[in-house]
Amino acid sequence: MGDPTSNANQSLRFLHCADLHIDSPLRGLEAYEGAPVERLRSATRESFENLITLAVRERVAFVVIAGDLFDGKWQDIQTGLWTAAQFRRLEREEIPVYLLRGNHDAASEVRQRVRWPDNVREFSVEQPETIIDAKTGFALHGQGFTTREVLEDLAANYPDPVPDTLNIGVLHTSLTGDPNHDSYAATTEDVLKLRGYDYWALGHVHNRRTVHDDPTIIFPGNTQGRHIHERGAKGCVLVSVSDGHISRVDFEATDTLRWHQAIVEMVLDDQIEQLYVSVSNKLHQCREESDGRFAAVRLWIRGACRCHSDLMTQSIREEVVTEIRNMANSISDVWVEKIKFDTSAPVDVEALRSGNDLMGDLLALIDEFAAGDNEQLLELSEHLKPLQDKAQGDLLQAGIDLSDPETIRRWLGDSERLLVGMIRDE
Structure with missing residues (x-):
């Protein structure tokens, strides 16, 4: 030197x-x-x-x-x-x-x-x-x-x-x-x-x-x-x-626009109104952390909560997404890029999975596939090929690749949450 x-x-x-x-x-x-x-x-x-x-x-x-x-x-x-x-x-x-x-x-x-x-x-x-x-x-x-x-x-x-x-x-x-x-x-x-x-x-x-x-x-x-x-x-x-x-x-x-991922943790008794309050707080926090810059935010809403079954209903979820975007528009220099939902019903999923009934068998099968390697997931994707062929244009526009093991793994997780949500509704 x-x-x-x-x-x-x-x-x-x-x-x-x-x-x-x-x-x-x-x-x-x-x-x-x-x-x-x-x-x-x-x-x-x-x-x-x-x-x-x-x-x-x-x-x-x-x-x-x-x-x-x-x-x-x-x-x-x-x-x-x-x-x-x-x-x-x-x-x-x-x-x-x-x-x-x-x-x-x-x-x-x-x-x-x-x-x-x-x-x-x-x-x-x-x-x-x-x-x-x-x-x-x-x-x-x-x-x-x-x-x-x-x-x-x-x-x-x-x-x-x-x-x-x-x-x-x-x-x-x-x-x-x-x-x-x-x-x-x-x-x-x-x-x-x-x-x-x-x-x-x-x-x-x-x-x-x-x-x-x-x-x-x-x-x-x-x-x-x-x-x-x-x-x-x-x-x-x-x-x-x-x-x-x-x-x-x-x-x-030197940035003029700052990206954030904001995690909204739901708790057991949370309903949709509580969700809106939590989201509003997170959006304001992202704006503050941007130090006067424009804030682009991806929201990740997760946790076991009472409103899970509502959020799994497409029409209600669309209303929630619309209201969240409306809230963001009311805050200066904030844009919500995407909203990801990862909530679950407040039930003991492991107890359901170990049950000697149809629900237990289904959850155990989902868990087995989700924990498998990519080769096993690709085998499962072969069964979805008729869907891929029939709706190829719509799937492509939505950014969904049924030949991608991670997409299949993510869908398996979604299907588990849907099943558990159905139990909760009963």
């Missing part, structure tokens, strides 16, 4: 971000009732504007973008023109940008059709490259993606650190793997540490994570959540350098 004597008295900050996915198309939004489509689709642009404003306000030395500035091929040239205009805001403040291509904006995916302003420097996609920042003298090392699928360990071939200055590695990678992301440019923490750099600016994994403290290895996460699996605050990190060393790293939110 370098001993940055030439910059020993410097105290400054740089901004590290990744996975901006500007103009991500977010297909299928129209299928969601009451979805604020334009607000959702404009969120990636607004978060990038927030990031640029942050960089200018904090007078950062430079901005590092560790891949996936874009989501893929531009829908039209306006994406490039708009992005160039944002880079010019930094150029006017004499703030350089060091840009690396990731899997979504690889050279084969996004062709450069708009010339970036002179303050933007893009890392080579052909081989590892070292760029020396003119003002600070810091060395930045990186290599972008030529194609969407880069399977080799790029970091293993990064250059040796430049002596007597701060060294920053810029890399778009899955590291040793992440269940929510494809494995690209995979490498290990040990490989990164052995390069001898002071800081690794990573991208690709959308959850913010500090991999290692010394040297500092960080995934900043994406700058804007785009769906329910990207919940919570999203943004970038401001990296402070004092006496030539990394002194602290601060997260800064």
Whole structure:
């Protein structure tokens, strides 16, 4: 690791971000009732504007973008023109940008059709490259993606650190793997540490994570959540350098819309009116936790309760869904993306399952299939093939795949709750 004597008295900050996915198309939004489509689709642009404003306000030395500035091929040239205009805001403040291509904006995916302003420097996609920042003298090392699928360990071939200055590695990678992301440019923490750099600016994994403290290895996460699996605050990190060393790293939110999953726990005597009160409280809580941003909420209503049988009746459930959406509309900047029901009747299901009667046999059979492996569930799905053939269009539109073992397992759970609910009604 370098001993940055030439910059020993410097105290400054740089901004590290990744996975901006500007103009991500977010297909299928129209299928969601009451979805604020334009607000959702404009969120990636607004978060990038927030990031640029942050960089200018904090007078950062430079901005590092560790891949996936874009989501893929531009829908039209306006994406490039708009992005160039944002880079010019930094150029006017004499703030350089060091840009690396990731899997979504690889050279084969996004062709450069708009010339970036002179303050933007893009890392080579052909081989590892070292760029020396003119003002600070810091060395930045990186290599972008030529194609969407880069399977080799790029970091293993990064250059040796430049002596007597701060060294920053810029890399778009899955590291040793992440269940929510494809494995690209995979490498290990040990490989990164052995390069001898002071800081690794990573991208690709959308959850913010500090991999290692010394040297500092960080995934900043994406700058804007785009769906329910990207919940919570999203943004970038401001990296402070004092006496030539990394002194602290601060997260800064840039998102303009925040995703939440709110669990509403029902209790034994709860009726539908109590459900509405609990949902209202959760929606207000999500709004507060969004810190003034728009809140997109998925509700999960669960628990054993008196109103379970009502909620299993389609007409009543539709009324409840409508009223919940009506409640959300009365709260400023809140939208309910989806409502999931996972309630049950307040009965002893295990006692029913062990009973020597038809109900016990049915529940035991459901439990046996639900606990089975995927192969057993696929055998069961074969019996549903006539339904698949008859209603293929409707099932496809509803997003139901009867060849998917998890769908079958979920339906088995629903059927158990229906059976138990029928016992309760009797």
